[in-house]
Amino acid sequence: MRTRTLLLAPLLLSTSCATVSPKAQAPDATTAEAKSPAPERPFGTLREQAKRQQAWLAERVEKALPQLMRQYGVDMWVIPMREYNEDPVFKALVSPTSFAARRRTIYVFFDRGPEQGVERLALGGGSQGGLYTPRRAQRQVDGGGVSREAELWGPEQWQVLKQVVEERQPKRIALNVSRTFAFADGLSHGEYEGMSEALGPDWVKRFTSVDGLAVDFIAWRSADEARFYEEQTKLAWNIIETAFSNQVITPGVTTTRDVEWWMRQRLADLGLETWFQPSVDLQRQGVTEKELGEDPIIQRGDVLHCDYGVTALGLNTDTQHMGYVLREGETDVPAGLKAALKTSNRLQDIVFEELRPGRTGNDILRTSRERMRAEGIDGTVYSHPIGLHGHGAGPMVGLWDRQEGVPGNGDHKVIANQWYSIELQATSVVPEWNGQQVRSAQEEDITIDAEGRVHWAWKRQTDFHLVR
Known part of the structure; x- marks a missing residue:
């Protein structure tokens, strides 16, 4: 109960809940209606x-x-x-x-x-x-x-x-x-x-x-859908930024599951939905995934990771971001972790450059992995279409367990006016963690316009979200 009680205060602040004084608990209907806060409608009625x-x-x-x-x-x-x-x-x-x-x-x-x-x-x-x-x-x-x-x-x-x-x-x-x-x-x-x-x-x-x-x-999306998708993606970013901050996380108190449910509840409070249960996991120096357990308490020095989707106006986002919980006395992320994120950013660049209309998913996967290996990146590519469905219609660009290609589905061609989630991971050795490997898993949505040009739906993560 202590964990949930201490977490409650930042949750209330971030969901705009108001405290009502005893004197104002039972006003007449007219007064109550006049003083009720306007519902948050990020995309209108x-x-x-x-x-x-x-x-x-x-x-x-x-x-x-x-x-x-x-x-x-x-x-x-x-x-x-x-x-x-x-x-x-x-x-x-x-x-x-x-x-x-x-x-x-x-x-x-x-x-x-x-x-x-x-x-x-x-x-x-x-x-x-x-x-x-x-x-x-x-x-x-x-x-x-x-x-x-x-x-x-x-x-x-x-x-x-x-x-x-x-x-x-x-x-x-x-x-x-x-x-x-x-x-x-x-x-x-x-x-x-x-x-x-x-x-x-x-x-x-x-x-x-x-x-x-x-x-x-x-799979086909219009130009105005892409304009809306930028706003939808911004909202996903905003919620992740708040989730991976001191507004939601109290180191030594908050668990990963607490953050997952806050992220889902935030969408419900906005009148929106998600297409999958949000997930939050962490990596810790000197501790294995098995030792962490299913719902670990977030501690200082932890590397955080989330997978999050927003559903609005029939469209879906899919975003994976990285966070870091500063240790006492730290003012920035250790250089080795920054380098790990930069490596996964480089793998994003490669897939972004290879993903274009007229190419099959398997061809994009093959050339992306060839370039990845040539640059010495230890990574995995498992990108997918997105739009009316989270895992949308169109060719897959790998699966996490099918890095040799996806027969049939991966043989279809990418088209103009289609969207993708560039989903991947790069594993790097972190000197500050005594050579321990850290997995930087990222996912960012892109849109392809009528001329076949590829754009980030909004932008992509290049810096860790920080819990101070």
Whole structure:
């Protein structure tokens, strides 16, 4: 209880909690409302956020969709799904006010050519703010009366799809079926069977699986999303900087788990979420990881490390930073630890320079590791796409346990307008720690613009966060 009680004061300060005097504990409703602090909304109200997200969706379906369908030689893309069993591409297709598919929803995209563009149909579900043309099944009313449109999800809806297909006569019908990419494998077996039975063997012959269409469509990001992502990344940095400071950490008292929960709670207080439980770990001179245990108390002289993600407006960040707890009498980080961070910064430089559109993840990994070894760096590269998902759609650039390359997934190519988390580690010998090895693990997000230029989403860490 002592640990938690002592930690409570900085937590309250950093989450802007106010102390209420006994005299003011029971004011009338009007006074209470007037004196309540305004909620912290770093990205505006939900309504304001949704307006911006809707603009992103419009640009994605109006600009990226036609480009990708033509690139992959597909004139029709059919994406059927059922409520709570949505295709992974669902998040990239719908407005921020759509949380799940409606009964059965079948999205159909048909390329009518450069002049007329791609037709967007929703068989079931809504128009997503006017971006889709809804089409419904016709249902007879009361024993053969006048027919009317109905939101059906049984065999009738498959017949609507058949009508749509027969009217348009597509040459290639793309389906989301893949043994390589989860993002391109959203068609369930039951939906495939129902669609195949309804359309018949002649149309089934035109079914094709095009992994890259779904993957690249999910991965594609607009210029305004990148502008927002800079602000989102700044917020992640701000929270990490506070977490790795004396506002949250009292050496000899605070544990790593205390800091993890503070970081998660801070997001909840801001009305935001994360896509994974934050993690905080440490390295200590002369002490092994096993000896530290699962929830060690942070002491002076410890090297801190965190892994943290912020979810906002449907987008995700992924950041790993390093911190240091100054010893009594110290005013700066020991030179050997600074050198270790500089080495991982150099490995970041290498991957940053190699990561560009048109190259496969495995090629980027191979050349990065060749340069890493040539410079004498003992490191590991395990970078990944990011965006609508934390571990996003696109080619992997290594896995921590697959440094020889990732078959299949790593063979896909990076595209323009895609984002990555440059995730890696470099291990260095630290003289001040009697030659003990220290692992400097860093992760920083980057954006690739329409011209293929790579940018840090905001900046990258070059100095330790300090607990004094």
